[in-house]
Amino acid sequence: MKLRWPSVTRREFLNTLFTGWFIAFFAACIYPLLKFIYPNLEKEPDFVILNAKDFLEIPNNSTKPFPWGGKLGLIFKKDDGTIHALKGVCTHMECNIMYKPEERKFYCPCHKGYFDQDGKNISGPPPRPLEFFEVRIENEKLIVSKKGVKVEIPKG
Numbered sequence: 001m002k003l004r005w006p007s008v009t010r011r012e013f014l015n016t017l018f019t020g021w022f023i024a025f026f027a028a029c030i031y032p033l034l035k036f037i038y039p040n041l042e043k044e045p046d047f048v049i050l051n052a053k054d055f056l057e058i059p060n061n062s063t064k065p066f067p068w069g070g071k072l073g074l075i076f077k078k079d080d081g082t083i084h085a086l087k088g089v090c091t092h093m094e095c096n097i098m099y100k101p102e103e104r105k106f107y108c109p110c111h112k113g114y115f116d117q118d119g120k121n122i123s124g125p126p127p128r129p130l131e132f133f134e135v136r137i138e139n140e141k142l143i144v145s146k147k148g149v150k151v152e153i154p155k156g
């Protein structure tokens with residue numbers, strides 16, 4: 001069936017198409033430029049300091065997110081009540097992972113990658129285990145740091 005008066009003219013359609021193309025092209029050009037001007041734009045921190053009480057009271061066998069630079073960090077409380085912290089990013093193509101408490105596994109929805117509770121890659125395409133951090137509680141603060149990084153909190 002042919003519409004007698006189409007709701008979009010050929011000119012409007014082409015204008016929309018070219019505008020979308022131009023915006024995508026502009027974004028693709030500006031992003032590398034911003035990364036060059038601000039090299040720390042996506043740099044991960046060596047440590048973060050969190051409010052301990054926000055994370056220590058989560059239920060066993062659950063996770064709670066925290067910002068790790070521009071990426072996802074996860075505080076993970078195991079069944080035995082121990083607290084762990086990890087980067088919530090898959091080692092395959094950096095998709096955000098999620099925890100499946102009923103399976104007691106971390107899951108990456110992008111390509112169905114699975115990791116066990118210790119972060120070991122157990123199925124799917126992820127080539128390496130998840131990155132776990134060191135966790136320390138001091139002065140009601142939860143200090144999450146990369147392994148080997150010493151963090152001193154100023155007293156007072």
Ligand code: FES
Pocket residue numbers: 090091092093094095108109110111112113124125126
């Ligand atoms: S990005 Fe996680 S499995 Fe591919």
